[in-house]
Amino acid sequence: MVADWHAARARRYADVLAREPGDAGFLVWGDPALYDSTIRVLEQVAPLVDAVLVVVPGISSLSALAARHRVVLHEVGEPFLVTTGRRLPEAVSQGQRSIAVLLNRSLDALRHLDPDVWRIWWGTNLGTASEALASGPLREALPRIDAARSAVRAEAGWIMDLYLLRRED
Numbered sequence: 623m624v625a626d627w628h629a630a631r632a633r634r635y636a637d638v639l640a641r642e643p644g645d646a647g648f649l650v651w652g653d654p655a656l657y658d659s660t661i662r663v664l665e666q667v668a669p670l671v672d673a674v675l676v677v678v679p680g681i682s683s684l685s686a687l688a689a690r691h692r693v694v695l696h697e698v699g700e701p702f703l704v705t706t707g708r709r710l711p712e713a714v715s716q717g718q719r720s721i722a723v724l725l726n727r728s729l730d731a732l733r734h735l736d737p738d739v740w741r742i743w744w745g746t747n748l749g750t751a752s753e754a755l756a757s758g759p760l761r762e763a764l765p766r767i768d769a770a771r772s773a774v775r776a777e778a779g780w781i782m783d784l785y786l787l788r789r790e791d
Contacts, residue, residue: 628659632666639671653682657724683748683784684722691743691757696720707731719789726783737761739791746774746783
């Protein structure tokens with residue numbers, strides 16, 4: 623259960639912070655306000671060590687993706703949805719036209735989309751030496767994304783990717 627995992631992590635952090643007095647910082651890569659539990663866990667830690675939690679904003683992975691590709695996340699006057707890879711089919715079936723997707727164990731959900739009506743802007747390990755980007759019509763970009771994911775995983779040992787999909791029909 624996620625709550626148990628959060629509580630166990632909070633206890634470990636509190637133990638370390640109790641042994642090491644002074645100010646502490648947690649660098650969170652990506653989006654601590656989107657699909658991340660760091661803030662939730664540290665909210666549990668703060669009262670255990672009599673600390674005040676301060677969150678300093680940084681550059682979100684979605685902002686970095688849009689900047690790297692020089693693209694806006696939505697069309698003029700239109701919304702965009704932020705979701706996970708496993709919930710992409712649901713977003714598509716709801717008629718969403720601009721979808722930002724984080725947390726991708728695989729790209730299987732993309733393989734079920736009509737590759738002729740979707741455009742993708744993809745990135746992994748943004749802001750690191752192993753950063754990789756790909757974009758274009760889904761039909762053309764997906765093989766390049768597969769190859770880049772494999773290459774980056776082999777080089778860096780991990781990947782943290784995200785993408786923007788836009789329906790173009």
